[in-house]
Amino acid sequence: MSDRPNDIRYTSSHEWVRYQGGVATIGITDFAVEHLGDLVFVQLPEVGDEVSAGDSVCEVESVKAVGEIYSPVAGEIVEVNAALGDDQGPLASDPFGAGWLFKIKTDDDASSLMDLATYEAQLDAAS
Amino acid sequence: MRHTPLRDQHVALGARMVDFHGWEMPVQYRGILDETRCVRTRGGIFDLCHMGRLEVTGPDRERLVEHVFSANLGKLKHGRAKYGFLLDEGGFPLDDVLVYRDTDLVHIVINATGRDHDCAWVESRRDAAGLDAQVREVSDDQAMIALQGPVSEAVLQPLCDANLGKLRYYAFTNARVRGIPTLIARTGYTGEDGFELFFDPAEAVATWKALLETGADHGLEPIGLGARDLLRLEAGMPLYGQEINTSIDPLEADLGFGVDLAKTATVGIPALAARKAHGLTRHAVSLAAEGGRVPRTDTELFDAAENGERVGRVTSGGVSPTLGRTIARALVHTGYESLGTTLWADVRGKRWPLQVVPHPFYRRGA
Incomplete structure (x- = not known):
């Protein structure tokens, strides 16, 4: 299991958000990756797309299933992790680092999202 | 949810369990791709106890099977297995099955989904044709475990009293594994060499463990339903419900090898032959x-x-x-x-x- 960072925010649908100077970097947690199984494809959003919180903006496909990734915040997509198109490995090996999915320029704050302790309590309650 | 005698083994091995047509089954242990490669290069062991099995006995048993089975049983030697279909009157498959012709009975392996209706269907055709045969669903009276992959023979041989080198592809023998009476068939659903074993379910855990233990030296691993589906797809084998069902017939599905169109007295064959004559x-x-x-x-x-x-x-x-x-x-x-x-x-x-x-x-x- 990856060590989950304490300085980022989490969603109940297993995305994570790292805020830095008005830009939110978004990825999926080790739990989500583990649950999907062997990954084979990532459909990233387009840079410039305007998204609302809760929009399905990205799809991560595994051998067995397709996982939809919802944007936790509203804003404009300013960067995507295009390297994942060729190699989905970083999603499994470094989900909170090199496996990031996309970045959104946003005015939203993190107040409605979970901190690590709350997220892990949710995982424990579900297992 | 129903479960097989091996459920606790799967959980102990770290399997991810899923609901497969009402059965709690392992979809994967370590990963679907890894397990698929393991079967292609070494070998795997599969819990197939959820699959259905019928036994047909009585004086008219072979006439009954000929009547409901799309392939030609008469051309099959005793001790051999044949793939085909139970067709409805319209020539569409109600199930795809493997028929094992034994000397005193016919053993039929059906899908887990066929447990609901196959036995009753065969009985209804028996009654309509006035044949003297008994059809018994033995799914819960037998464990079913598959060994698949190049190391299968090396793993099974030390545990059994049959000479596996003499057992040909799609042949079977009644022998003993760990001293327990077991039907050993050289059949499978992966495209690899391997065996399917049918025996007393009270012995399921002991035989599963013995095969895993013997197999450990050969790189044998437990394989879930996810890899099983990928293995059969790579090998071009159909899955009932997807490649064939009650609206896709075996000729459209390119499975004509499981159909003998000359068997005009078999349920569904005349309808299939008529469609073929019209052109697919x-x-x-x-x-x-x-x-x-x-x-x-x-x-x-x-x-x-x-x-x-x-x-x-x-x-x-x-x-x-x-x-x-x-x-x-x-x-x-x-x-x-x-x-x-x-x-x-x-x-x-x-x-x-x-x-x-x-x-x-x-x-x-x-």
Whole structure:
């Protein structure tokens, strides 16, 4: 299991958000990756797309299933992790680092999202 | 949910358990791709206790099986198995089955989904034909475990009293494994050499453990239903409900080897023969692509990257670790089945190209 960072925010649908100077970097947690199984494809959003919180903006496909990734915040997509198109490995090996999915320029704050302790309590309650 | 005698073994091995048609079954232990490679290169052990089995006995047992089974039992020697279908009157499969012709009974392996209706169907045809035979569902009276992959014979031989070197592909023998009476069949659903074992379910855990223990030196590992589905797709084998069902017949599905159209007294054969005489309007094809989205079951296929005609749909799709390509079986309109034809899979509004390629995707030793 990856060590989950304490300085980022989490969603109940297993995305994570790292805020830095008005830009939110978004990825999926080790739990989500583990649950999907062997990954084979990532459909990233387009840079410039305007998204609302809760929009399905990205799809991560595994051998067995397709996982939809919802944007936790509203804003404009300013960067995507295009390297994942060729190699989905970083999603499994470094989900909170090199496996990031996309970045959104946003005015939203993190107040409605979970901190690590709350997220892990949710995982424990579900297992 | 129902479960097999091996459920606790799967959980202890760290399997991810899922609901498979009402059965709590392992979909994977370590990972679907890893398990698929393991069976291709070494070997795997599968819990198939959920699958259904029928035993047909009595004086008219072979006449009854001939009457409901699409392939020709008369041409089959005792101790041999044959693949075919239970057809409805319209010539559509109610199930695909493996028939094992023994000297005093006929053993039929059916799908887990066939447990609900196959036995009653065969009994109803027996009664309609006035035949003297007994049909008994023995699914819960036998464990079923498969060993598949190149190391299968080396793993099983030390535990059994049959000479496996003499047991040919699609043959079976009544022997002993760990001293327990076991029907050993050289059959499977992976495209690899291997065996399927049928025996007293009270011995399921002991035999499972013994095979895993003996197999450990050979790299044998437990394999879940996820890899099983990928292995059979790579080997071009159909899954009932997807490649064939009560609206896709065996000739359209390119499974004519399981049908003897000369058996005009068999249920469904006259209807199939009549459709063939009219000419088939749909064909099963194998499709492949380098990467891209995985075309799942029911993904629609078009003849162009934009607009164009809808020409068919995917029946099964996946990513083949053996070939390193995206693969799919599909049912397309006549005229789109030629090798090299490009078809476009519509995945959530975006189209991905696939080529019609030779069938099957994978053949062992090739």
